[in-house]
Amino acid sequence: MHDEKNQKEAAVITVASKKDSKEREKTMENQKKCFNFRKIKKDVQGITLIALVVTIIVLLILAGIALNLTIGENGIFSRAEKAANTWRNAETNEQLAMGELGNWIGNYLGENGNGGSQGGGSSTEEKWFVQKFEKAQEDNCPGGDACTDPENHIHVGDYVTNFNNTCTNTSSPVNLSEEQTGVEGTQTYQYDSNTTWRVLGIRGSGDSAQLILTTGSPIKRTGDDPYLHLEGAEGWYNTDDSMTDNNILDEICSIYNNSLADEVRSMRIEDINNLLGITVGEDGQIYKNGEKISSSQSFIGYSQTYGQGDNHYAPENYLIEKYPSNEEYQNLRPKYEGDTVDGSAYMYMVTDPSVIDSSSKLYEVLFDGTTSNGYSKAYWLASSGVLDYGSFCGFGPGFVFLGLACGGYGDLFHSCGREQEYWFGVRPVAYLKSTVSENDLTISRNGTEEEWATTIPDPDGFTSESISAGRVTARP
Numbered sequence: 001m002h003d004e005k006n007q008k009e010a011a012v013i014t015v016a017s018k019k020d021s022k023e024r025e026k027t028m029e030n031q032k033k034c035f036n037f038r039k040i041k042k043d044v045q046g047i048t049l050i051a052l053v054v055t056i057i058v059l060l061i062l063a064g065i066a067l068n069l070t071i072g073e074n075g076i077f078s079r080a081e082k083a084a085n086t087w088r089n090a091e092t093n094e095q096l097a098m099g100e101l102g103n104w105i106g107n108y109l110g111e112n113g114n115g116g117s118q119g120g121g122s123s124t125e126e127k128w129f130v131q132k133f134e135k136a137q138e139d140n141c142p143g144g145d146a147c148t149d150p151e152n153h154i155h156v157g158d159y160v161t162n163f164n165n166t167c168t169n170t171s172s173p174v175n176l177s178e179e180q181t182g183v184e185g186t187q188t189y190q191y192d193s194n195t196t197w198r199v200l201g202i203r204g205s206g207d208s209a210q211l212i213l214t215t216g217s218p219i220k221r222t223g224d225d226p227y228l229h230l231e232g233a234e235g236w237y238n239t240d241d242s243m244t245d246n247n248i249l250d251e252i253c254s255i256y257n258n259s260l261a262d263e264v265r266s267m268r269i270e271d272i273n274n275l276l277g278i279t280v281g282e283d284g285q286i287y288k289n290g291e292k293i294s295s296s297q298s299f300i301g302y303s304q305t306y307g308q309g310d311n312h313y314a315p316e317n318y319l320i321e322k323y324p325s326n327e328e329y330q331n332l333r334p335k336y337e338g339d340t341v342d343g344s345a346y347m348y349m350v351t352d353p354s355v356i357d358s359s360s361k362l363y364e365v366l367f368d369g370t371t372s373n374g375y376s377k378a379y380w381l382a383s384s385g386v387l388d389y390g391s392f393c394g395f396g397p398g399f400v401f402l403g404l405a406c407g408g409y410g411d412l413f414h415s416c417g418r419e420q421e422y423w424f425g426v427r428p429v430a431y432l433k434s435t436v437s438e439n440d441l442t443i444s445r446n447g448t449e450e451e452w453a454t455t456i457p458d459p460d461g462f463t464s465e466s467i468s469a470g471r472v473t474a475r476p
């Protein structure tokens with residue numbers, strides 16, 4: 001390419017030189033006519049200048065080509081610039097790709113904080129309800145009318161007044177049969193739009209934090225008697241998570257299933273333990289903040305051995321014998337002489353100041369009407385267990401009653417051959433979805449709870465009778 005161009009340029013110079021020499025001849029003739037040597041001398045110099053100009057033009061052309069190669073559209077500068085841009089873009093793309101990869105890994109590891117779900121935006125901030133809940137605690141706010149910062153506070157005991165609007169099971173009643181409760185007749189629960197919902201606390205932290213609600217009072221059975229009656233082996237089996245997947249206390253609470261909640265189910269002793277900061281030690285003892293609660297009693301670690309004869313009955317044997325057509329009961333493993341039963345019940349006094357401050361809102365929400373007022377708001381806990389009496393043991397769900405919170409004290413079935421009927425309220429607990437927004441909930445600091453009948457449960461009225469089935473026999 002270059003050689004070709006040079007040849008062309010060389011040709012142009014040759015033509016220019018030929019033109020020049022013709023002009024020079026003409027000039028020479030004129031000069032001869034004029035005999036002016038000085039002029040001749042000048043012309044010679046002029047010839048040199050023309051050559052110089054031509055040379056400069058040629059150089060300029062060459063320079064132009066070079067410039068074009070350097071700064072033109074495909075020039076060195078422009079190419080360098082393009083290369084630099086490409087590099088920068090690659091770098092940016094790589095950073096974006098690395099960022100996306102990081103988010104992806106974060107999501108799969110279930111990390112709190114930098115989850116990529118919100119377009120890479122930082123989400124390490126606590127949830128709105130956690131912030132408001134903690135703010136109220138930091139400000140030592142008493143809540144209610146005395147609230148010092150209503151805009152930025154959520155308190156234990158606040159009412160969520162629109163929770164019933166998002167319930168999804170409002171027209172499906174729950175009917176429980178004698179085969180499920182051990183009590184004659186059908187007991188029915190139905191959604192009631194007057195049910196109140198109160199804030200209990202927070203579970204978890206970060207992106208997985210949840211707001212916990214419970215009903216202001218236990219929920220009522222349809223009819224005049226608001227309580228759920230349970231008796232015997234049926235009442236024990238159907239409220240024991242280790243026996244059945246279909247805990248009837250949870251089934252009752254499902255009438256308040258809600259689109260804003262991950263789960264709505266019956267209160268358990270574990271829910272109360274978590275809210276009060278109580279733990280069950282590996283030694284079976286009950287602790288709060290590392291201190292053993294003196295007003296607690298545990299049957300964990302005790303064990304009973306079945307004998308045979310008049311004083312040895314097992315709830316499994318009872319159900320197998322009494323309900324021959326119930327497939328679930330027929331699948332139970334019968335108990336024989338020599339089989340053992342481990343104690344698992346425990347309890348603590350909620351009126352003990354080392355357990356909870358009785359002037360707190362949490363105390364009001366959880367225990368109001370269960371320690372006085374005829375214990376009218378006493379309620380079942382869907383935490384079944386075994387209580388060891390020394391010479392026999394008792395089976396049944398826990399409850400909150402008589403100033404006690406009990407895990408597995410229901411005492412519906414005695415291995416010595418008696419069964420008892422108890423009646424308490426049912427207390428749902430709702431764990432709201434972590435994604436619940438501030439607009440989803442209407443929170444009010446005030447509300448009132450209905451007074452309940454003070455005549456039941458009557459601790460002296462609980463009936464007890466001999467068991468007619470379920471005797472333990474020698475191993476076949």
Ligand SMILES: [Zn+2]
Binds near residue numbers: 142148150
């Ligand atoms: Zn407040």
